Amino acid sequence: MTFRSLLLGTSLTLALFSGVTQAADPIRVAIDPTFPPMEYMNNNQRTGFDVDLADALAKKIGRPLVYTDMDFKAMIPSVLSGRQDIVLSAIYITDDRKKVVDFTDPYFTAGLVVMVKKGDKRITSPKDIAGKRVAVQVGTKSVNLLTEQYPTVQRVEVEKNEEMFNSLEAGRADAVVSGKPAALLYSKTRGTTEVLSEPLTQEDYGIAVSKNEPELRQQLNTALKAIRADGTYDALMKKWFGTGAK
Template structure:
C-alpha cells in the first residue's frame, strides 16, 4: 500500500512539474523540427501590417519573417484588433506581439520589449481644407478621433482635461480617418509614419499639422518574465539585420521617398 502511494505521489509530482513547465514554454514544432511562434499583428496598420490579395505584408511582417529566418525559427501570423494583442499574449494565445507597438511604461508592466526597431511619434491630423487647427490648443470644444489602445489615444487622454475636447474611439485606423473625412470629428491622432504613408498612397483629404507630438519607439514584445530566450533571439536577429543591411532594405521598401 505504501509503495503504491509512493508511486502515485511521484507520478502526480511529475505531472505537476510538466504542467508548470508547459506554462513557461512557447511555440510548437513543425514537421521540419523548427519551433513556430505565434505573432499577433493588426492588419489595419499600413505600412507596418496590412493585407494585399489575401497575403499579409508590411514592415513588421517582413521584419519578423527576416528575423525568424536569421535565427532559425518560424512564425505564424495571427491577425486581430490592436487592443486585443496584449490580452491574447497574457492568455497564452500568442508568443510574440507586434502591431507597431510603442514601448510605454504601462505596457512594460506586462510586456518585455526588444530593443527599439523604429522611431515613430504621434501626429495631429486634420482635413486638407482645414486651416483653423494649427495646434492641439485649437481642439478646445471639438471632437477628436483616436484608435483604441494606441499611443495616440493615450496622448489624447493626457491632454483632454487641460484643453477640453471630446474623444471618439475607433477599433481601426480607416474608420478613424473616415470620421475626419466626413467632418464628424475635426482631428485625429495617429503615428507619424502610418499617416504619412496613408496620405502618400491614397487621396485621403487629410494633412499633418505641425511637428511630431512625442518621440515614442516601436518594440517587439513577449509576456513579461517569460520567453526570454525568444526575446534574445529576436534582439540578435534584429542586430544582424541592421548590420547586414536587410533592415534598411525593408524600411526603404515601404517608406522610401
C-alpha cells in the first residue's frame, strides 16, 4: 500500500466518523414544563403532547434530545445566546418573535375555543354565545375578547381554570371560553363536554430555531411532514386530545 493510499484511507475514515459524531450531536431543547397538556411534569418525568412530538421528530432526524427546563420568558434568550438550539414549548409564532428567531412550519393551531356540555344544541357555533352565560378566567385574553366582540355575553368570571369548568358542569354557565389545549384535554378526560369545531381565534404554535441553524430548521420541517404522512401526528393528537381533535 502506498503512502498516498494510506493517507486517503485515513482521511475517508476520519470523515466518516466525523459525520457520525455530528449526526449524533444532541438537539438542545428549551422547555417550560408547566403547561399541561402540552408539557408538564408527572412523577418527575417530562410528559405532554410537545414532549411526545419532540421525541418523534428526533427519531426522524436521528439525533437525541437534551432538555433544559426554564421559565417561559427565558427560552428565546437561551436560543439567542447559543445555549439552546430550539424552543419546543407551546410558543406562538408572532411577527415580533420572527425578528429574532426562525420558526418551523406550524405544528398545532391553538387559540381560544368555546366548550359546551355534550349534546347542547343551543350553542353550535361561536356566534351562539351571544346573550348566554359564559365562564372565563380573569386576567386572560378571553375576558377582553368577550368584552369587545360579544358585548351581550353574561360573563361568569372565575379565578382558576378548574372553577371555570366546574361552572359549566354545575349549570352556572352555558359555555366556557378557554385555550384550546386545556379545553380539549378536559373534554377528553371527562367525556361530558365538547369543544366547538369553529374556534374563536387561531394562533399557531411553532418550533423556534436559532437563525444560525437554517439546516436544523429544514430538518425539523421535513420531520414534521414525515410524521404527518405516516400517521404519527394523528396518533399523538388522539392520545392527548381524543378522537376527532384537530
